[in-house]
Amino acid sequence: MSAFDRSSSLLYVGWNQDCSCFATGTTNGFRIYNCEPYRETFRRTFNRGGGIGYVEMLFRCNLLALVGGGSNPRYPPNKVMIWDDHQNKCIGELSFRQRVIAVKLRRDRVVVALLSRVYVYRFSDLALLDQFNTLNNPKGLLALSPSSSSTVLACPSITRGHVRVELYDARKSTLIPAHEAELGALALNESGSRLATCSEKGTLIRIYETHSGAKLRELRRGTERAEIQSLCFSQSNEWVACTSDKGTVHIFSLEESTDPSGVGVGGTGGGQIGVGTGDGGTGGTGTGGGGGTHNLGQAEGGGGKDGGGGQQLKQQQRQQQQTLDLERQSSNVGGGGNKKSGLSFVNKLLPNGFGKYFESEWSYAQVKGIESPSICAFGSEPYTIIIIGRDGSFIRANFREGGEAERLSYNRFLKGEEEELKLAFEGEGGGGGGGGGNEGEGGEGGGD
Numbered sequence: 001m002s003a004f005d006r007s008s009s010l011l012y013v014g015w016n017q018d019c020s021c022f023a024t025g026t027t028n029g030f031r032i033y034n035c036e037p038y039r040e041t042f043r044r045t046f047n048r049g050g051g052i053g054y055v056e057m058l059f060r061c062n063l064l065a066l067v068g069g070g071s072n073p074r075y076p077p078n079k080v081m082i083w084d085d086h087q088n089k090c091i092g093e094l095s096f097r098q099r100v101i102a103v104k105l106r107r108d109r110v111v112v113a114l115l116s117r118v119y120v121y122r123f124s125d126l127a128l129l130d131q132f133n134t135l136n137n138p139k140g141l142l143a144l145s146p147s148s149s150s151t152v153l154a155c156p157s158i159t160r161g162h163v164r165v166e167l168y169d170a171r172k173s174t175l176i177p178a179h180e181a182e183l184g185a186l187a188l189n190e191s192g193s194r195l196a197t198c199s200e201k202g203t204l205i206r207i208y209e210t211h212s213g214a215k216l217r218e219l220r221r222g223t224e225r226a227e228i229q230s231l232c233f234s235q236s237n238e239w240v241a242c243t244s245d246k247g248t249v250h251i252f253s254l255e256e257s258t259d260p261s262g263v264g265v266g267g268t269g270g271g272q273i274g275v276g277t278g279d280g281g282t283g284g285t286g287t288g289g290g291g292g293t294h295n296l297g298q299a300e301g302g303g304g305k306d307g308g309g310g311q312q313l314k315q316q317q318r319q320q321q322q323t324l325d326l327e328r329q330s331s332n333v334g335g336g337g338n339k340k341s342g343l344s345f346v347n348k349l350l351p352n353g354f355g356k357y358f359e360s361e362w363s364y365a366q367v368k369g370i371e372s373p374s375i376c377a378f379g380s381e382p383y384t385i386i387i388i389g390r391d392g393s394f395i396r397a398n399f400r401e402g403g404e405a406e407r408l409s410y411n412r413f414l415k416g417e418e419e420e421l422k423l424a425f426e427g428e429g430g431g432g433g434g435g436g437g438n439e440g441e442g443g444e445g446g447g448d
Helices: 309-328 344-348 351-359 417-426
Strands: 010-015 021-026 029-034 039-045 052-057 063-068 079-084 089-095 102-106 109-113 117-122 128-133 152-156 162-167 172-177 183-188 194-199 204-209 215-220 228-233 239-244 248-253 365-368 374-378 384-389 393-398 406-412 443-445
Touching (some): 010 052, 010 374, 029 052, 052 102, 063 102, 117 152, 162 194, 194 228, 204 239, 228 374, 239 374, 248 384
Antiparallel strands (some): 010 021, 021 052, 029 039, 052 063, 063 079, 079 089, 109 117, 117 128, 152 162, 162 172, 183 194, 194 204, 204 215, 228 239, 239 248, 374 384, 384 393
């Protein structure tokens, strides 16, 4: 994802590990928002200025990883600062020779991606545990399973289109040849048992089993090239969704299900928007700190009998373009499964695997009309999805019926300077937070 416009106060947006919150980095601090119900829960403003280009939350506690960003960064862009908002200061840092592209946290690990290298540290003392090379990774593609029951990491390997999966509990590495083109996005489910990938072409999403590397599903976003901006699994592993620069969020079912016509559809059970450019380098470690924690806050049609195979093929060819146009809409007529082509049987009649196009699964539901680069995550209520845009939009939609999802609510978390001053004057967000300390330019309360 390209860097934000310099005129924007927003430098970064990303989810916490269970997508119940999201964090934003701004030109003068960071903010935390709750998703359901939507509200700002906390903000930290650095009065002496300084941009935060990357914010990685640790679930809902007071520990975060911060990286400086923007034209006036608060911290050097080649350092990861472990911030304890309870103590109102940094309690540790990791220094590198090159710019930090991405950071992932879990309670026992800190993982840092540079342009062509990944480092893994123990959270408690920031001791270096692992490191390996990757292909150039300017997007900071990196995924870390949040579940305490398993430790799985996924990132680009040194081969184009391949994903390296580290299964630390099994002491095993898996190399998955996911795509022929360069990777465009990747995501792990909560346990790390499933991996979703797409290439820079953005037309297909593939689902893999991480332990064996076996491909489980192939899902089609569309036929035209697109930049996939985020990929995510639902907590239940029933769904996977993606956002793209085409302005549509696509939602795919991963369930074993049968659509209304009785045709079975097989199945099996993370983002962020930010600034990410730089070079790889050698990592270094800092010293960790202590302190307690507190909350921050469709139907597949069968071919009828035909007296002549040649006539049948001609009819199929005449219908092909019409079918392609319909499938580009990726709409679904209710039911439990993804849409499949009505001409999937053509695969048997066409040479060199060309017919595999007709076997792809199209999205079950879509959220359309997204006007800016965005990330998405599934809500806590069934059939809900949340989309956060770089323009400061917060959209919540219901996709139960399939097809175009119903928008349930819309909010704006990014406001102009005049709006911010007006809201502050009117007392939006409640009481202020504590200042003082080494970094202590005050926190401001959020919420209702």
